[in-house]
Amino acid sequence: MSVFAGLVERLADLLQPLFHASAAAAAIILFTAFVRLLVHPLSRAAARGQQARAKLQPQLAELRRKHAKNPERLQRAVLELHERERVSPFSGLLPGLLQLPAFFLLYHLFSTTSGGEAGGLLTHTLFTAPLGDRWTDALGHGGLLGPAGLVYLGLFAFVAVVAAFNVRRAKRTMALSAVPAGAGEQVPGLGTVTKAMPFLSFFTLVTVAVVPLAAALYVVTSTTWSAVERVVLYR
Numbered sequence: 001m002s003v004f005a006g007l008v009e010r011l012a013d014l015l016q017p018l019f020h021a022s023a024a025a026a027a028i029i030l031f032t033a034f035v036r037l038l039v040h041p042l043s044r045a046a047a048r049g050q051q052a053r054a055k056l057q058p059q060l061a062e063l064r065r066k067h068a069k070n071p072e073r074l075q076r077a078v079l080e081l082h083e084r085e086r087v088s089p090f091s092g093l094l095p096g097l098l099q100l101p102a103f104f105l106l107y108h109l110f111s112t113t114s115g116g117e118a119g120g121l122l123t124h125t126l127f128t129a130p131l132g133d134r135w136t137d138a139l140g141h142g143g144l145l146g147p148a149g150l151v152y153l154g155l156f157a158f159v160a161v162v163a164a165f166n167v168r169r170a171k172r173t174m175a176l177s178a179v180p181a182g183a184g185e186q187v188p189g190l191g192t193v194t195k196a197m198p199f200l201s202f203f204t205l206v207t208v209a210v211v212p213l214a215a216a217l218y219v220v221t222s223t224t225w226s227a228v229e230r231v232v233l234y235r
Helices: 002-055 057-066 071-084 091-098 100-109 119-123 135-140 147-176 190-210 213-233
Strands: none
Touching: 002 100, 002 213, 057 071, 100 213, 135 147, 135 190, 147 190, 147 213, 190 213
């Protein structure tokens, strides 16, 4: 944690002439971009996997027709097809899972209950909102339209726009992807994940409201990166 805190502080010092009191917030955004760059090869692989699953749709349709009266045999046949073609129905989840450690580091580092491990970082702000505070703290100091409250309202509005864009893109992508109707019956758990995935972006609103602002910045930046990345990878 001390090494990580030192890294953020050094980045903040470098950005101080440009961003002044919000230098640490800018450092978090840069750190998030660096994490996403590291994960980007996996995102590209997930995009290729989704395109490969799209090519399997005719074979999946044939398997459903062939084994319509034998669900267990259909499930085995679908899994065998995925294994034979080296296509994983869950490959798109890996990039998101690998980002969790960075999110929890920021959460712990800027949490006011972390025993002061964040040191001087807790004194940094995004405009007027302290990076270690939560939305409830902003409401308690100035209310919804107070200086810190307005920072959160701006973040909520931005996240809502990005989430709506992600939902629209996700629905369009799934309509052309290899997750056909009824796929959840052949691949255990896939149907539930597929139905929920387009709406996961809206959970970012809840995250922004309940975690320290520093961790919220990570989530917002990462979600925005995902939106842009999808446009590039799934055109």
